[in-house]
Amino acid sequence: ALKGMVDQFVEISRNRLSGRGDKVAEDPAVSLAVAQALITVEDVKSAMHRSFATLYDWIEKGNLAHWQTRRQYRFQGSYGPKRCADAASELYRVFGGSVIFADFPFGRQLNDILAVRSHFTNHYQLHANTWVGDLMGLQVKGMPV
Known part of the structure; x- marks a missing residue:
């Protein structure tokens, strides 16, 4: 989902001008947000x-x-x-105020990514507690693996 959001962000932003008339493609914040999102996709896929x-x-x-x-x-x-939700949120932010308009797909894409993050199997704090608690010799509670 994040890769699709990045692809559409790049396609839409390639020739877009900001509210001040600057090329969006030349905005350092946009460059960083896109680069971080692409690296996040690669990192998560590689680890999985x-x-x-x-x-x-x-x-x-x-x-x-x-x-x-x-x-x-x-x-x-x-x-x-x-991590994907954080990167998607940053893409959403750097797109600018017009991101909320229905002409752009980013609101729906961000909501989809947030829904995945919110799924009970992605309760990363619980899994951190279980993993690190085991490393520290604690009695493991919650989901075992």
Whole structure:
């Protein structure tokens, strides 16, 4: 969803002028927001692919007892939507005041990303508590993995 938002943001902003008549493409805040969003997409996808490859390897070998690593992966999976929501919010902000108009898709895209972040499986604080609590020798409560 974030990649789609970035693609549309770039397409719409490429030849757009700001309210002051400046080229949006030359705005450093826009450049930074787009770059951060693209890196966020790449980082989250890379982490998920790497984690799933490891999990599939463990499944094939019948070895599922890597509890701390599984908790780490669970946190990574739940934290990705938060990172995407933060990046999407910044794109929304730097687009300017006209972002709220129905002519632009960004409000709906941001809402979709926020909905994913809000899903109960993406409760990253719970997964951080479980993972780090286990690392620190605490009795693990809540979702185990």
